[in-house]
Amino acid sequence: MKILCNRENLIQGVQVVLRAVSAKTTLPILSGILIKTEVDRLYLTATDLELGIDCSIPVQVIEHGSLVVPARIFSEIVKKLPDTKIELNTNNQNNILTVNYSPSQTTINCMDSEEFPVIPALEENHNISIKSSIFKSMVKQVAFSAATDENRPIFTGVLVIIENDIFKTVATDTHRLAYRNTTLEADTNMNWQAVVPAKALVEVSRLIQDDDEMIDIIFAENQINFKFGNISLLSRLIEGQFPNYKQVIPTSCKTKIRVLTKALLDATERASLVAREGSNVIKLKVQENALIITSDSADLGKVYEEVQVELQGEEAQISFNSRYLVDVLKVIDCEEIVIELTGSLSPGIIRPVDANNYLYLILPIRTN
C-alpha cells in the first residue's frame, strides 16, 4: 500500500475510530486499527466486537493494500505529525508501515490485516432516516437515564421503538425513566423494537459533526448500523425483554405545578450541595404558589429554597434524589416544566410545558 494524504483528514479518521478500540482485550488484533484503501479513499476500522466504527477519508492512492496498525502508538504519532503532505507506505512482506513526512520518517511494526475480524454489512431492508439535530436531542434527553450497572444488561440499553412514522426511545435504571418520541419525515411502514446499548447512541451523538445532515439507521436482528457523513457505526443489540414501561407511568395526578426550569435547577443544585452524602435527599414541599426545597446535613448545614410556582390541585410533600432531578432539568429545552405528583410514594412526572413528546418519571425516596 502506498498513499498520500493530509494531516487533518488522517487525524480525524484516527480520532473517530479510536473510540471503538478495545482497551482491555485478550485479542491483540483488536488493539489495532485496520487501514484499507478502496478507490480513492482510505478506510479506517476499529472494533471491540461490541461496537465497530468505520471512517473513510479522501487520499491519493498510489498502490492499494491493507494493514492493521497499533492504535495507541499510531494515534500518538499522527497527532504529532507536522502539517505537510504525508505518505503512508507499507511493506506487506513484513507488516511494517512507514510514515513519511519529508524529510523525516517513522516506521511502525504492524499486524496482518487477514487476522482482523470482518465487520458485517447489514442488508438495507429495514432502515430509517432521521435528522442529526433531532437524534442528538433525543439521545441527550434519554440516554442518561440508562443504568451503568453491567449486572443488569437490559437497563444499560435504550429501548428504541419504530411504529410507522413514530420513533420512540425509552431508558430507565428502575429509579427513574425517560421517554421521548418524534415524528419521522417519512412513513417507514415498520413495526420494530430493540434495546440498543446507550453507549453506542452516545457515541453516535458525539461523532455527529453536522447537525443538518441525515443519519441512516439500519436495523437487523442482532445489530444496528448508523451511517452519517463518512462514518459508519455498528453495534450489537442487547438481548432480552425490556419491561413494560407504560405500566409504570401514572395516568392521573393529585398535584400539578408549573415552574420555571432554570429557577428550579438553580435551587435544586444549591440544595444538593448540603444534601445528605450518599443518598442526596432533598425535600420538596408544594404550597400555594410556592415550592419549598430543603436539605440538611448534620456536618455541613441547611439549605432553604423557595421557588414561585402555579399550583393546581392539592398541596404536597415529597423527597427526591437531587441528582435525578438535576439530570432532567439540565436536558429539558423548554423554559417551563410541569411536575405532576400523587402522594409521597408514587413517582413524580416531569414534562415540558410546550410539548408532549417528552416525559421523565422519578421515584420518590421514602423518608420517615
Place this chain on the structure above:
Amino acid sequence: MKQLTQALTEVEEKLTSLLQEVQRLRIYSHALEEDNVRLRRELCSLGEAENAKVVANAAKIQGEGYGNLSRLYSEGFHVCHLHFGQIREGDCLFCVGFLRKEDL
C-alpha cells in the same frame, strides 16, 4: 386347512372380546357424561350466599397475596417480575408500578 380354521377362530374370539370391552367402556363413558351434566346443574344452582362466599374467599386470597408482596417489597426485595426476590437497592419503578396495578 385345519390350521387356517383355527387361526380364524382365534381372531373371532379376539374380536368378540374387543367388542365386549368397547361396550363396557361405552356404558362407563355414558355414566360419566350424565354425572358431568348433573354436577354442572348443581354448580349453577348454588345459592347467592354460596356465590358471595366464593367471591369473598377469592378476594381474601388476592388481598393476602397483595399484602405479602407489599411486605416483601418493604423488607427490601424486588417484587417486579424482572428481579423477583432479589435484594433491591433503593426503590424500583417496576415494583411500585406493579403494586399500584394490584392495588386497583
